Amino acid sequence: xxxxxxxxxxxxxxQTIISASGDTLLGGDDKCGDSELVTFAEYLLAHPEIKHxxxxxxxxxxxxxxxxxxxxDVEDFGAEFAYTVDGEGPGKLDWGTFSAAQxxxxxxxxxxxxxxxxxxxxxxxxxxxxxxxxxxxxxVPEKTDGEQGFYHLMDFSGTVDxxxxxxxxxxxxxxxxxxxxNLVKEKVAELNAKYGERIKLKMWDQYYNMADELAKxxxxxxxxxxxxxxxxxxxxxxxxxxxxxxxxQLTYMGLPCPNLFAGEENxxxxxxxxxxxxxxxxxxxxxxxxELNAERAK
Numbered sequence: 041x042x043x044x045x046x047x048x049x050x051x052x053x054x055q056t057i058i059s060a061s062g063d064t065l066l067g068g069d070d071k072c073g074d075s076e077l078v079t080f081a082e083y084l085l086a087h088p089e090i091k092h093x094x095x096x097x098x099x100x101x102x103x104x105x106x107x108x109x110x111x112x113d114v115e116d117f118g119a120e121f122a123y124t125v126d127g128e129g130p131g132k133l134d135w136g137t138f139s140a141a142q143x144x145x146x147x148x149x150x151x152x153x154x155x156x157x158x159x160x161x162x163x164x165x166x167x168x169x170x171x172x173x174x175x176x177x178x179x180v181p182e183k184t185d186g187e188q189g190f191y192h193l194m195d196f197s198g199t200v201d202x203x204x205x206x207x208x209x210x211x212x213x214x215x216x217x218x219x220x221x222n223l224v225k226e227k228v229a230e231l232n233a234k235y236g237e238r239i240k241l242k243m244w245d246q247y248y249n250m251a252d253e254l255a256k257x258x259x260x261x262x263x264x265x266x267x268x269x270x271x272x273x274x275x276x277x278x279x280x281x282x283x284x285x286x287x288x289q290l291t292y293m294g295l296p297c298p299n300l301f302a303g304e305e306n307x308x309x310x311x312x313x314x315x316x317x318x319x320x321x322x323x324x325x326x327x328x329x330x331e332l333n334a335e336r337a338k
Contacts, residue, residue: 066312066313104308109286138282149199162238170231171205270328273321285299
C-alpha cells in the first residue's frame, strides 16, 4: 500500500495499521464493528460504575448483499433507537444514504446461421448493448461523486440466443430514484416495440435514503455528535454515504438507525486495512454515548 495511491494512509502515520497479506480480503467490513461491539460490552461489564440504560447488541449477516436486515425482528430486539457500527475513519457519521433499486433484463434473441441472418437474426447481445447505450453515459459510478446518482451495470452475459443484464440504480432523492426507474421502463418499452417483446424486465426497490426518516429523530444524531466531540473528534463528516447500510432498512422498519465509524478503509478489496487506534476510538465513542444517554434520561 502506497500513500501516493491511498492518501488516507498519511493520516495514520505512527499508528498501528492492520491489513491482510494481499492474497485475500482483511474483512474489516465489518469485523471491525463486531470487535468493537464486543469490546464495548466487555468494558461496560467490567466497569459497573458507568451508568447506562438498557443496551441491546445485534449482529446481522449478509449486509453486503442486502438480505440480513430484512429478517431482523425489530419488535423482539426491543430498542427505541440504534446505531450500526460499520463506517469509515474516525469522525464519520452517516445518516444519509442513497435510495436504491435493482433490475435485471432477460433478452430472448433469434439465432439463425450468419449466412442467412439478414432480416431474421436478432442478436440478444446486441440488444443488450443497445439498451446499455440508451442510458445516460455519464451517469455511472466511475463518472459521478457527491450526491450524483447513477446506473451501474454489474453483470452482462449471454449468447446470440439469449442474454442477461443486471443493474443497480442509485439516487439520493426518492423522486430521482423513481425517475431513473421510469427511464429504464421507457427504454425497455422502446426496444420491445422495435424487436417484438424480446425483453423481460424485473425490478425491485432495495432501500431508501434514511435521512428522510432520521430527520424526524435528530436527537439521536445529536447524541452521536456530542459523544464524538467529547472524545476529541471535533471535525465530524456527515456527508451522505454513497451506499447503504443495514440502518437504511432498519430505519424504515421502525428502528431509527444512523451509522457510526468503525475504522475501515479501502473496503471490499485486497488493499483493505483498518487502524487499531481508530477501532479503540469507536469503542470510546460508544461508551460516551451510553453515558450521555443515561444522563439525558434522568
